[in-house]
């Protein structure tokens with residue numbers, strides 16, 4: 001099979017990690033080929049040249065739109081550019097993996113989903129914990145019934161960042177916890193209440209406390225913070241028979257029952273590498289018109305953007321808000337794996 005020719009847009013902190021992984025996957029599997037690296041900052045491209053050696057480096061992605069060599073792009077530019085860049089590539093019939101959040105506004109996210117369907121191209125979002133083995137094991141445990149009735153979830157997504165200018169903590173840290181709840185429970189919340197604020201003089205919120213109400217009275221309590229000196233990426237699920245605790249960083253899962261505590265052994269995955277390999281498989285299957293479940297489908301990304309919007313609305317209006325239904329209802333109601341399922345003719 002020919003390798004998927006992929007380019008990376010945005011070569012900052014995260015883009016460089018992505019480039020490293022694509023080069024790794026290319027070396028080890030031969031299924032992907034890194035075509036071009038685009039960043040509108042010359043100094044970023046110089047850093048890349050020093051680290052990755054000679055590649056096709058460009059300051060603008062415009063030329064790639066009509067370049068038939070690239071069939072897929074991984075977009076790692078700032079959140080505010082996601083919609084513009086992704087919609088341009090989808091219109092040019094490229095397959096697109098967009099970093100989280102899929103877009104800043106739900107109508108933009110839904111437009112990307114619509115465009116991908118109309119152009120029959122893969123749209124995926126960088127919800128990298130979909131590929132976390134610890135989380136996959138936690139989902140299996142929750143769905144197996146070992147925990148009994150699920151009462152509530154607690155997610156702590158914290159760490160220290162200096163004051164930020166153009167970023168807020170809900171947009172930046174919120175996507176992963178919301179996506180994880182959807183992944184574990186298979187549902188989207190219907191109501192959200194959120195309190196958030198900034199402390200260090202900037203206009204942006206630096207801490208947020210969100211309660212997301214899922215069906216059957218299951219609540220998810222989410223703490224987001226850039227002020228805590230300790231980095232946490234923790235998920236706790238409290239049930240009637242047991243409690244499961246997962247550290248998403250080392251993927252260590254602990255199950256506590258009244259009589260004993262056991263560590264569930266999982267082999268930690270390289271989540272970013274798995275995400276890229278999965279996207280490549282989606283592109284290969286799409287090109288062969290084979291049905292294939294996209295685990296991080298754009299529809300899931302759009303669902304999460306609606307929750308970010310609802311959180312901000314709740315914060316501004318100081319009340320619990322209903323989550324707005326999606327333009328196409330199945331994006332809210334469907335199981336994640338089914339949302340991703342698409343079969344396109346060639």
Ligand SMILES: NC(=O)c1ccc[n+]([C@@H]2O[C@H](COP(=O)([O-])OP(=O)(O)OC[C@H]3O[C@@H](n4cnc5c(N)ncnc54)[C@H](O)[C@@H]3O)[C@@H](O)[C@H]2O)c1
Pocket residue numbers: 009010011012013014015038039040041044061075076077078079081099100101126127128172
């Ligand atoms: N999945 C994760 O866990 C994870 C972690 C960190 C960041 N991210 C996401 O990755 C994205 C980038 O974050 P970052 O921390 O690397 O930011 P960054 O500021 O370090 O990098 C962004 C880069 O994009 C470049 N850029 C800006 N506009 C561009 C354009 N129009 N065309 C090409 N390049 C452009 C900038 O010059 C910069 O080098 C964000 O969407 C962020 O949410 C995801």
